[in-house]
Amino acid sequence: xxxxxxxxxxxxxxxxxxxxxxxxxxxxxxxxxxxxxxxxxxxxxxxxxxxxxxxxxxxxxxxxxxxxxxxxxxxxxxxxxxxxxxxxxxxxxxxxxxxxxxxxxxxxxxxxxxxxxxxxxxxxxxxxxxxxxxxxxxxxxxxxxxxxxxxxxxxxxxxxxxxxxxxxxxxxxxxxxxxxxxxxxxxxxxxxxxxxxxxxxxxxxxxxxxxxxxxxxxxxxxxxxxxxx
Amino acid sequence: xxxxxxxxxxxxxxxxxxxxxxxxxxxxxxxxxxxxxxxxxxxxxxxxxxxxxxxxxxxxxxxxxxxxxxxxxxxxxxxxxxxxxxxxxxxxxxxxxxxxxxxxxxxxxxxxxxxxxxxxxxxxxxxxxxxxxxxxxxxxxxxxxxxxxxxxxxxxxxxxxxxxxxxxxxxxxxxxxxxxxxxxxxxxxxxxxxxxxxxxxxxxxxxxxxxxxxxxxxxxxxxxxxxxxxxxxxxxxxxxxxxxxxxxxxxxxxxxxxxxxxxxxxxxxxxxxxxxxxxxxxxxxxxxxxxxxxxxxxxxxx
Numbered sequence: 001x002x003x004x005x006x007x008x009x010x011x012x013x014x015x016x017x018x019x020x021x022x023x024x025x026x027x028x029x030x031x032x033x034x035x036x037x038x039x040x041x042x043x044x045x046x047x048x049x050x051x052x053x054x055x056x057x058x059x060x061x062x063x064x065x066x067x068x069x070x071x072x073x074x075x076x077x078x079x080x081x082x083x084x085x086x087x088x089x090x091x092x093x094x095x096x097x098x099x100x101x102x103x104x105x106x107x108x109x110x111x112x113x114x115x116x117x118x119x120x121x122x123x124x125x126x127x128x129x130x131x132x133x134x135x136x137x138x139x140x141x142x143x144x145x146x147x148x149x150x151x152x153x154x155x156x157x158x159x160x161x162x163x164x165x166x167x168x169x170x171x172x173x174x175x176x177x178x179x180x181x182x183x184x185x186x187x188x189x190x191x192x193x194x195x196x197x198x199x200x201x202x203x204x205x206x207x208x209x210x211x212x213x214x215x216x217x218x219x220x221x222x223x224x225x226x227x228x229x
Numbered sequence: 230x231x232x233x234x235x236x237x238x239x240x241x242x243x244x245x246x247x248x249x250x251x252x253x254x255x256x257x258x259x260x261x262x263x264x265x266x267x268x269x270x271x272x273x274x275x276x277x278x279x280x281x282x283x284x285x286x287x288x289x290x291x292x293x294x295x296x297x298x299x300x301x302x303x304x305x306x307x308x309x310x311x312x313x314x315x316x317x318x319x320x321x322x323x324x325x326x327x328x329x330x331x332x333x334x335x336x337x338x339x340x341x342x343x344x345x346x347x348x349x350x351x352x353x354x355x356x357x358x359x360x361x362x363x364x365x366x367x368x369x370x371x372x373x374x375x376x377x378x379x380x381x382x383x384x385x386x387x388x389x390x391x392x393x394x395x396x397x398x399x400x401x402x403x404x405x406x407x408x409x410x411x412x413x414x415x416x417x418x419x420x421x422x423x424x425x426x427x428x429x430x431x432x433x434x435x436x437x438x439x440x441x442x443x444x445x446x447x448x449x450x451x452x453x454x455x456x457x458x459x460x461x462x463x464x465x466x467x468x469x470x471x472x473x474x475x476x477x478x479x480x481x482x483x484x485x486x487x488x489x490x491x492x493x494x495x496x497x498x499x500x501x502x503x504x505x506x507x508x509x510x511x512x513x514x515x516x517x518x519x520x521x522x523x524x525x526x527x528x529x530x531x
Contacts, residue, residue: 050444073449080446092437103438107447109231155445 001159001190002026002049007058009044009214018044020214021058026192028158031185033201034194035225036211042194045211046161049192050082051075063158080108083152083160087167089144091136091151097123098132101150108155118154126150126180142173146180153184160184162193166200174200198225231451238438238455242431243462249427250463256423257467257516258474260416261509265475267409268505273497274402277395280495282369285391286329289314289362289379292386293333301386306360310384317378318364324371329363336360359386417516420467424460424520431456432528453525460517468513476502 002025009019019041026032034042047053048060051067060067063081070078091100098119105115123129126146136144145165152160162181166174178200185191195201201208201224208223209216218226243250291311292301318328331339336358364375372390380388432439442452476499483496 076443076446076448078446079444082446084444090437090441092441103441104445106231106234107442107445107451109451151441151445 001028001030001063002192003059003061004045004048004055005059005061007048007055007060009041009048009053010056017056017214019048019055019211022211022214022216023058024209024216024219026190028190029185029188031182031191031204031206032193033204033206033208033223034192034211035196035198035201035208038196039213040211041214042211043163044214046084046163046192046194049159049161050084051078076108080155081158083149083155083157085145085148085152085160085162085165087164089136089141089148089168091144091147093136095135096132097128097134097136097139097147100136100147101154104151104154110155122150122154125153125183140173141169142176145169145173145177149177149180149184153189157189159190159192162191162195164195164197165193166195166197171199175203178204201225235451235454235458238435239458239462242435242455242459245434246427246431246459249430250459253420253424253427253460253463254467254470256416256420257464257513258470260413260420261468261471261513262474263409263416264413264512265471265502265505265509267406267413268508269475269479269497269501270402270406270409272501272505274399274406276495276497276501277402278399281395282392285369285395287364287366287372287375288389288391289318289364289375290359290386290389291361291384293359294356296386298386300381300383303383306384314362314379314382314384317382318362321375321378323367324374325364326367327365329365331361331363333358333360417512420464421516421520424464424517425524427463428456428460428521428524429528431459432525453522456525457518457521460521461514464513464517465510468510472502472506472509475505 004022004024007019007022008017010017022041022045034045036042044053048055048067049062051060051062051070055068062078065074065078067078092103095103101119101122102115105118110118120129120132123132126149128143128146128150131139131143136147139147145168149160149165160181165181166177169177174197181191181193182204205222205224207221208218208225210218210220210226291306291314292298292304294305296305315328315330318325333355337353337355340353340358366372366375369392372392376388376390379385439452479497479502480499484498488494488496
């Protein structure tokens with residue numbers, strides 16, 4: 001589903017590469033944690049998969065496409081297959097929960113009757129049924145993150161990328177969010193989640209990829225967060 | 230669905246950015262007004278040229294009793310000289326199209342007509358009026374041929390090209406045209422820059438939305454179109470107002486005021502305004518599309 005071959009990323013003004021000859025493959029339907037300290041290259045890896053950045057060297061394949069040769073007008077097609085969740089939710093404050101989720105479908109031209117059907121289904125899936133008419137500021141952090149997950153998943157993407165989705169949430173709420181991501185994973189969706197949260201990683205027992213200063217230092221099936229923090 | 234979405238996004242942008250939108254409307258209006266003014270005043274010049282060059286004549290004034298020109302030292306023109314001049318003129322066909330002899334009496338009548346209520350008339354006698362040949366040329370530009378042939382001929386006081394009298398008028402109109410064009414250029418540049426700034430502000434104020442649109446895979450066209458349409462709508466309103474102002478200016482100022490005041494002139498009409506209107510709209514549209522796409526290429530990159 002996602003394959004990085006000897007990928008490096010060097011930012012113009014940086015002293016060392018953000019990613020340093022990383023080779024990794026994520027299969028369809030996998031759940032993968034990417035762990036590592038701040039600045040270890042986790043976010044850069046996600047940005048490469050979204051083609052927000054280009055790799056300086058090496059090749060990135062996502063959903064069977066080589067991103068180096070993917071023309072810029074086909075990038076939207078790629079992103080329709082990827083849902084993205086952030087630490088800071090990134091909801092639109094002047095739209096209701098339903099409208100926030102529907103927005104993702106509207107802008108890719110889905111017909112109205114499809115939206116009317118899929119949005120409530122997805123809200124129910126993430127455990128927000130009945131809250132469609134609320135505004136983001138009326139919800140708790142955990143609920144806001146559920147809205148963001150609903151928006152990422154509403155188009156049934158093949159991949160969900162999550163960049164520290166529990167970073168702003170308390171431990172109990174974080175576990176609820178992880179259960180939700182796990183449920184989405186079981187529908188066959190590949191999930192790649194960058195995180196700092198050792199408790200969650202240890203508890204979930206999924207594949208763990210550890211980055212340190214841009215280098216891949218560990219790739220472990222059913223792993224734990226690790227000793228050094 | 231998409232159209233509705235684009236239109237509602239455009240509406241949101243216009244409302245959030247209302248003051249900037251109004252300034253775009255106004256600047257577009259002023260720039261297109263001057264652009265149209267320039268076009269209309271050159272239309273006026275060519276209308277007048279067509280009208281007058283059909284009518285202008287070269288006048289050959291003959292020596293009268295009181296002529297003070299050296300060429301007239303021998304006194305009033307004689308019958309022989311007059312016949313000689315007429316023969317000479319007729320020999321210059323086809324450059325000379327028609328020759329008309331205006332007697333003292335006719336000249337007096339025409340003068341009386343033109344200065345009906347003036348006190349000058351009280352002291353004027355028929356004998357004081359000059360007699361002249363009115364010569365119509367097939368090509369008014371070749372005035373010099375007539376001038377060189379008759380200036381200084383016996384019995385001729387003066388050869389006068391009426392076109393020279395109109396020359397100053399055309400000069401004034403040409404200057405007006407160029408001033409309007411200058412204003413139009415300056416205003417168009419500022420309009421383009423203002424549209425660019427407005428689009429940039431609008432894009433900035435909605436960067437959250439556009440960021441999410443990019444993320445979920447909206448096409449570039451769909452992301453950019455609302456901003457372009459905002460600019461297009463504002464400039465269209467500006468061009469409508471500019472056209473309206475020009476129409477009103479010509480309808481009330483020229484047709485309603487100048488035209489009856491100066492019956493010898495022919496003026497542009499509101500139909501000339503309608504003729505330049507499409508050009509104004511096209512210019513406004515091109516301005517908006519150029520400025521907004523150019524700006525968005527830099528600020529809404531994938």
